[in-house]
Every structure is written in C-alpha cells, then in structure tokens.
Amino acid sequence: MKVTRRDLLVWSAGAAAGLLVTPVPWKLLDDTSIWSQNWPWIPQPARGPVEVKMSACTLCPNGCGMKVKTAAGWPVGVAGVSSHPISRGALCPLGFGAHQLNWHPQRLRVVRHGANPSTWIEARIAFAKACSEGPVVVIDGYPGRAASSVLQSFSRRRDGGYRVVLGLETRALAPYEAWSGVPASALGYDLENAKTIVSIGAPLLDGWGPPGRFTRLWAERAAGNADPQLRLIQVEPSLSRTAGRAWRWVPVPAGAESALAAGVARVLLEEHMVSARGPMPPLTLAEAVAQTGLTADAIRDLARKVVARTPAVVIGNDDNPAIAALNVVLGATGSRGIVRRSKRAEPYVSADAAIPGARAIIVDASVPWNFSPQTDAEVFRFAAWDGGSSRADWLLPAPGFLEDLTDVPTAPTFAFETYAVAPGLVKAPHEVQSAAQFLASIDSTLATAEKNIHSRCEDLFRGRAGTLRGQEDTPVAKFASIQKLEEQLWKGAVWVGEAPHPVTLRCELKEWPSTVPSAHPENWSTTWQAPVLPPLATKLYRESNLREAPEKRTA
Amino acid sequence: MSARYGMVIDLDRCTGCGSCMMACAAENNVPSLPQATARTGLTPMLVRKVSNGMEGIARRETFIPILCMHCEHDTPCVKVCPQQAVEVDKATGIVMQMPQRCLGCRYCMTACPYHARYFNWWDPTWPAGMEKSLNPGVASRMRGVVEKCNMCHARLHSAKEKAAASGKREIDLADYVPACVEACPTGAIRFGNLADKNDPASQESRSPDAFRLLARIGTEPKVYYKSKEAWVRALAESSSGPSLKVAPEVQHG
Numbered sequence: 141m142k143v144t145r146r147d148l149l150v151w152s153a154g155a156a157a158g159l160l161v162t163p164v165p166w167k168l169l170d171d172t173s174i175w176s177q178n179w180p181w182i183p184q185p186a187r188g189p190v191e192v193k194m195s196a197c198t199l200c201p202n203g204c205g206m207k208v209k210t211a212a213g214w215p216v217g218v219a220g221v222s223s224h225p226i227s228r229g230a231l232c233p234l235g236f237g238a239h240q241l242n243w244h245p246q247r248l249r250v251v252r253h254g255a256n257p258s259t260w261i262e263a264r265i266a267f268a269k270a271c272s273e274g275p276v277v278v279i280d281g282y283p284g285r286a287a288s289s290v291l292q293s294f295s296r297r298r299d300g301g302y303r304v305v306l307g308l309e310t311r312a313l314a315p316y317e318a319w320s321g322v323p324a325s326a327l328g329y330d331l332e333n334a335k336t337i338v339s340i341g342a343p344l345l346d347g348w349g350p351p352g353r354f355t356r357l358w359a360e361r362a363a364g365n366a367d368p369q370l371r372l373i374q375v376e377p378s379l380s381r382t383a384g385r386a387w388r389w390v391p392v393p394a395g396a397e398s399a400l401a402a403g404v405a406r407v408l409l410e411e412h413m414v415s416a417r418g419p420m421p422p423l424t425l426a427e428a429v430a431q432t433g434l435t436a437d438a439i440r441d442l443a444r445k446v447v448a449r450t451p452a453v454v455i456g457n458d459d460n461p462a463i464a465a466l467n468v469v470l471g472a473t474g475s476r477g478i479v480r481r482s483k484r485a486e487p488y489v490s491a492d493a494a495i496p497g498a499r500a501i502i503v504d505a506s507v508p509w510n511f512s513p514q515t516d517a518e519v520f521r522f523a524a525w526d527g528g529s530s531r532a533d534w535l536l537p538a539p540g541f542l543e544d545l546t547d548v549p550t551a552p553t554f555a556f557e558t559y560a561v562a563p564g565l566v567k568a569p570h571e572v573q574s575a576a577q578f579l580a581s582i583d584s585t586l587a588t589a590e591k592n593i594h595s596r597c598e599d600l601f602r603g604r605a606g607t608l609r610g611q612e613d614t615p616v617a618k619f620a621s622i623q624k625l626e627e628q629l630w631k632g633a634v635w636v637g638e639a640p641h642p643v644t645l646r647c648e649l650k651e652w653p654s655t656v657p658s659a660h661p662e663n664w665s666t667t668w669q670a671p672v673l674p675p676l677a678t679k680l681y682r683e684s685n686l687r688e689a690p691e692k693r694t695a
Numbered sequence: 696m697s698a699r700y701g702m703v704i705d706l707d708r709c710t711g712c713g714s715c716m717m718a719c720a721a722e723n724n725v726p727s728l729p730q731a732t733a734r735t736g737l738t739p740m741l742v743r744k745v746s747n748g749m750e751g752i753a754r755r756e757t758f759i760p761i762l763c764m765h766c767e768h769d770t771p772c773v774k775v776c777p778q779q780a781v782e783v784d785k786a787t788g789i790v791m792q793m794p795q796r797c798l799g800c801r802y803c804m805t806a807c808p809y810h811a812r813y814f815n816w817w818d819p820t821w822p823a824g825m826e827k828s829l830n831p832g833v834a835s836r837m838r839g840v841v842e843k844c845n846m847c848h849a850r851l852h853s854a855k856e857k858a859a860a861s862g863k864r865e866i867d868l869a870d871y872v873p874a875c876v877e878a879c880p881t882g883a884i885r886f887g888n889l890a891d892k893n894d895p896a897s898q899e900s901r902s903p904d905a906f907r908l909l910a911r912i913g914t915e916p917k918v919y920y921k922s923k924e925a926w927v928r929a930l931a932e933s934s935s936g937p938s939l940k941v942a943p944e945v946q947h948g
Binding site: 212232680 | 711712736818
C-alpha cells in the first residue's frame with residue numbers, strides 16, 4: 141500500500157487528537173507543576189521518626205508545661221500540657237515559636253571580648269585573674285533553680301554577693317515583705333478563690349504570670365457574662381487587652397494609681413465597709429478626685445464594688461506600697477488574697493542597686509537582656525542570643541531553648557509550691573556552656589546543677605508531702621523509691637505542695653505608705669527573658685495590627 | 696456519613712493574644728520573611744482588632760480571628776478557579792487548596808469575600824538551620840501559589856491513620872484538633888462536626904448569639920462567631936466587611 145502525503149497528515153492529526161484523550165499530556169502537565177514546586181532550593185522538613193516528649197518552657201520563670209514534637213531528634217512543634225497544674229494547657233504566643241529560637245540569626249556561638257571574637261580559654265584566664273584580685277558578684281534572673289544554687293555557692297566562696305533581678309510580679313509583693321518579714325519570693329496570689337480582682341495596671345490577660353492561670357480562670361468564670369462569678373476591675377489609663385475584657389474598666393491617668401488606692405481605702409475605712417485593719421490614708425477624697433480625674437461618687441462606687449463580693453484582692457504592676465496597703469485594709473493578706481506559699485524561702489538582694497567593690501560580675505543567661513548592672517567591675521555575661529547594645533566586657537554563649545537540663549521552681553505569683561524538671565531535648569552545640577557549668581569548671585568542688593536536681597528530688601521524696609500531678613495524681617507518700625519519683629518528674633509530672641497555712645502572714649502597717657509612681661505596664665514582655673523574639677513573633681508584628689513591634693516598644 | 700468540620704469562635708472570650716496565629720504559622724511551616732508586610736505576608740489565621748468607633752470610656756474593642764470560612768454553598772473560590780486547585784471535600788466539608796495545581800492567577804483571592812487567601816510572593820526561606828524545625832507533616836509551598844487555612848489537614852491525616860491502625864473507619868474527633876484551637880488559652884475557639892447535632896460546636900453554632908460573617912451573601916460559612924455584644928454582631932454584616940473595619944492604632948502600651 142502506498143502511503144500518501146494525505147495519509148501522513150490524517151494520521152498525524154488523528155494521533156494528536158487521540159493523544160488528548162489519553163492521560164499522557166495531563167499527567168505531564170500535572171507532573172511539571174509538581175516538579176516546579178520541588179526545586180532544590182525550597183527548604184523541606186527533616187524526615188525521621190516523630191516523637192512527642194515532655195518538658196517545660198524555660199524562657200521565663202513561669203515554667204509552663206510543654207509537649208514537644210520532635211522529628212529526627214529536632215523539635216518541630218510545641219503545645220501546652222492540659223494536665224499541667226500551673227499552665228493548664230496554655231502557652232504564651234511566644235512559646236509557640238520558641239522551638240525555632242535556637243536557629244535565630246542572632247544566636248551567640250562565639251565568645252566575645254568587647255567587640256572582638258575571643259575564646260573560652262581567654263575568658264577563663266580573664267575570669268580566674270579577676271577572681272584572684274577581688275570579690276565576684278553573681279546576678280541571677282531566675283532564682284530557686286538547681287543552677288541558681290551553683291551560682292549562690294560560688295559567690296559565697298568568693299566573698300561576693302548573690303543578687304537577683306526580679307520580675308514586676310514579684311516586685312509587686314515587696315511591700316508585704318517589708319511589713320511581714322516574709323520574703324517576697326515566698327508569697328503568691330490566691331486567685332482561684334477570689335471573687336473580685338482589682339488590677340491596678342497589671343496586664344492580667346496579657347502576660348502576667350503563667351499564661352494559663354488567670355486567662356483560664358477568667359474564661360471559666362467571667363468571660364462574656366454581665367454578672368460574672370469573678371469580677372475583674374481593671375484600673376488603667378488606656379483600653380488595654382485586659383481593660384477591654386474586664387468587668388469594669390476604670391481609666392485613671394498614669395501615675396495616679398497610688399492616689400486611687402488611697403482614695404478607695406479612705407472610703408472603705410470612713411464608711412466602715414471593712415473592719416479597720418490599716419491606717420487612714422493622709423490623702424483626702426477631694427485630693428484623690430483631683431489626682432485621678434474621677435468623681436467622688438465614682439471612687440465610692442469602686443470601693444463598694446470591691447467589697448460587694450469577697451474575697452477580693454488588689455494586684456499592682458510593680459512595687460507600689462499604696463496598692464499593697466489597700467490589700468491590708470481589705471484584709472486580703474494571710475488566708476485569702478496574698479498568701480504565704482512556702483516556709484523555706486530566703487530573701488533576695490535586688491540587683492537594681494549599685495554594686496560597689498566587686499572585681500567581676502557574672503550575669504546569668506536568665507537575666508533580662510535590657511538589665512545592666514550599675515558597676516565598674518568587669519562583666520562576664522552569659523546569653524544564648526545577642527540582643528544588641530550589650531555593655532558587657534565578655535559575652536559568653538549559653539545553651540539555647542531546651543538545650544540544657546534545668547529544673548523549674550515555683551512560678552512567681554503562684555499560691556502553691558511547685559517543682560518540675562525540664563529535660564534538655566536538644567544536644568547543645570559544643571561551643572556553649574551555662575554560667576553554672578562555667579563556674580563548676582572553675583571550682584570543681586561545686587555540686588553541678590544535675591546533682592542539685594537529684595538532691596532536690598531526694599528532699600521531695602523524704603518530705604513525703606504534696607502530690608505529683610501528671611496524667612494522674614499520685615501522692616508523694618505513695619512512691620516506693622526516689623527513682624520512680626524522678627522518672628515521673630522527667631516525664632513531665634509536676635510536684636505540687638500542700639495548701640499554704642493562713643496564719644503565717646501577718647502584715648503590720650502602722651502608717652499609710654508614701655506615694656510612689658507605678659511602672660507603666662509593659663506590653664507582652666512582663667516576664668520575657670530572652671533578648672530576641674522567635675521569628676514567627678516578628679512576623680506577627682509586621683503582618684498584623686495585633687501587636688506593637690519591638691523596635692517601637694524600645695524607641 | 697460525611698462530616699462538616701467547622702468552628703465556633705467566641706469573640707467575648709478572645710483576648711487577642713495571638714497564640715492562634717503563632718501556632719498556625721508554626722504548624723503549617725509559614726515562613727517569617729523580612730520583606731513581607733501586612734499586604735504581602737502569609738497569615739492563614741489573622742486576628743484583627745476592631746472597635747465600636749467610639750472614644751473614651753464608651754470605646755469598646757474586640758478581636759476577630761479571620762481565617763478561611765470554608766463556605767459550604769456556592770463557594771466563591773471554587774467557582775472561579777480555572778485549575779481546579781480548590782475544591783470542597785465532600786467527606787469533610789473542608790475547602791481544600793492544592794498548591795500543586797495552582798497557577799497563581801489569584802482569581803480566588805479576588806473572589807473571596809473574607810480576604811482569607813494569601814499569595815506566595817516569595818520562595819519560603821528560613822535562617823540557616825531553621826528548616827530542621829519545620830513540621831514534617833506539611834510541605835512548604837513555593838512562590839507563585841495561593842494558600843489559606845485548610846483546617847490543619849495534616850492533623851486530619853494523622854487522625855485518619857490512627858483510626859485506620861486501630862481498625863476504625865471514622866476518626867475520633869479528640870485526635871483531630873487544629874493548631875489554633877489547641878493553642879487558644881481561653882478556649883474561645885471550639886472545633887467540631889457541625890453535621891452532628893450533639894457535637895458541642897454544632898450546638899453552639901445554633902445559639903442565639905452565634906452569627907456568620909456576611910451571612911447575607913449566602914455562602915454558608917462553616918466558621919461561626921459568637922458574641923453577646925450587639926455592636927460586634929452588627930459588624931458581621933458591615934458592607935465593607937469586618938476585615939476592613941480595623942482600629943488603626945496598635946495595642947496600647
């Protein structure tokens with residue numbers, strides 16, 4: 141058969157038309173689109189066994205329980221632990237991006253001396269020289285840990301001092317320490333039994349205390365109710381997140397918080413709404429009206445609302461004695477309100493004051509980055525990230541997020557004693573070490589943090605008090621061995637102590653304290669310790685109107 | 696029986712903390728690109744602050760999480776997609792976006808009345824080493840495609856695998872919780888099967904305080920909101936849409 145040009149054209153056209161009804165061109169198109177999205181420069185997640193491990197967030201002293209999902213050994217996601225007695229399944233927004241912090245571009249990986257790169261050997265030589273020449277002061281931002289014991293022991297042996305940078309929540313408890321003799325670190329707020337909470341500038345719904353504690357309480361007992369079980373009254377100059385969600389928002393100018401506290405106390409005492417437990421404030425109601433911009437009726441109304449449902453407690457945002465005195469007038473110290481949670485705590489010396497006479501100062505990585513000691517001594521600062529503008533002589537790279545075994549003592553503001561362990565889930569790079577490891581390498585007679593954690597577990601076991609709360613609650617007395625107890629703590633269980641004894645906190649207040657201006661509440665950074673934010677948090681600043689960017693905050 | 700997965704977001708409980716946004720971005724491997732802005736960034740879950748427009752003591756503000764509404768009826772993005780890259784999954788009711796099919800024409804973004812779709816203007820990048828922290832259940836998407844909330848489909852897959860491993864055909868809803876729902880510290884976001892009348896989310900969606908955004912256009916979203924505040928409910932039918940009624944200022948200090 142002769143093949144003509146016409147046959148060839150017909151066959152070609154038929155083949156082209158037939159091809160369209162086969163899957164071939166469509167499959168090719170599909171595959172092209174898939175291939176075009178799998179270019180080698182597009183990062184793909186690591187492959188490997190997926191596991192879920194328990195630990196605790198160590199970015200701030202609240203120590204929220206954390207479930208960490210790992211793939212091929214790397215943390216790839218975090219979530220809260222619903223059975224955790226402090227955080228109750230919640231994390232702060234920053235916690236959800238914390239697993240990415242170890243790869244932050246500002247991660248410190250080399251020792252720095254001034255602006256120049258240096259080595260651990262040189263840092264060790266410089267520190268040993270400083271130790272031989274004078275006292276060494278150690279500054280801690282997260283006291284009560286096993287690592288803190290190492291820091292404390294070292295400073296004691298070197299005739300230096302152990303100073304602490306406390307968060308605003310703990311500083312707000314300082315007046316009670318002065319009036320009762322009980323250290324502020326042993327005090328907490330009994331929020332769970334309160335029916336009225338007056339917050340004077342404290343961002344209760346925005347970073348105050350463990351994120352799951354008050355937000356959960358508020359959600360269960362107050363949110364969306366016109367007449368809630370838990371009345372939250374927020375005193376604040378502007379409509380903040382907490383003010384916007386409070387049962388009542390009382391706007392007063394910044395700096396007038398003490399005057400309002402004095403005005404409310406005067407009304408309570410003059411109108412006999414409380415049994416007289418404190419001195420009459422020197423400020424008259426008219427003066428309080430002038431300073432706060434509220435009417436006398438508004439202040440009287442606020443006083444009535446405070447005592448309408450008790451127990452009531454007033455929470456300030458910083459060390460403001462007038463706000464603390466209002467609690468004394470209300471009788472909100474001792475059995476309800478401000479409670480003593482621990483008998484063992486020791487008073488700390490604040491690092492805020494000038495530090496004279498020291499030859500060197502060690503600043504632990506837990507100290508907030510914006511803190512600078514007032515000193516002429518040589519400063520050795522540990523940090524996992526470089527937040528910029530450091531005034532330290534030596535910047536020493538410390539372990540990052542979950543790279544180091546640590547323990548979690550009681551969260552500030554919590555009404556019960558607690559204890560947990562946060563196992564390190566990631567192998568730390570070889571070039572980093574913590575302040576406790578550094579000091580233990582200088583003085584080999586110091587107990588390491590790991591040994592201190594073990595001895596604390598032994599203490600809990602021997603004490604036979606409290607309960608271990610995890611997937612199920614187990615009284616400590618039921619544990620047959622210390623190993624079993626430690627094993628549970630390593631798996632994310634939390635030891636919770638027994639209820640505080642009410643009569644162990646008595647505040648003696650002879651005269652109304654002098655007025656001091658309160659610190660302005662900070663946005664989202666009340667307890668944030670790390671010098672940098674997770675990249676996803678900075679994304680949130682840039683791409684929504686939800687939060688103020690850090691550069692605007694510090695400007 | 697097919698499910699209709701949906702959410703009820705109680706706006707009176709939302710404190711605008713942003714945990715849902717962070718958890719969503721971490722779960723879905725959304726990159727933090729320094730060049731991205733509010734117009735060009737990817738925020739499958741975006742919490743917006745809105746106000747009643749008053750000043751002083753009369754001012755009220757609330758936060759509205761905006762995500763894909765997973766429209767049930769006449770789904771606008773499905774209708775306009777020339778590539779069949781968007782479809783409503785009949786088994787779950789989830790509006791699925793398939794980046795592999797997407798050619799980036801952005802018709803769907805124009806069609807979406809809720810502004811809940813985002814275009815990848817850049818290839819995803821992370822600081823060196825940070826790719827190790829990516830969720831292995833979710834592939835990263837390249838530039839030139841549209842993406843949006845898919846109700847954490849990777850978690851649905853995991854729940855299905857778990858159910859299959861134990862010989863069940865239906866998933867246990869306790870195993871399928873989207874990241875934003877899990878992260879919310881006040882429990883403001885309730886997730887469930889709206890087709891199941893006994894499901895708590897389904898019951899809440901029928902409460903008198905529940906509403907849907909732009910309900911009048913008839914797309915039947917599967918994301919419901921709840922508020923006792925009349926001014927908040929009124930925003931839902933605002934002609935400019937709630938996503939545009941945003942308080943201009945950022946959070947008070």
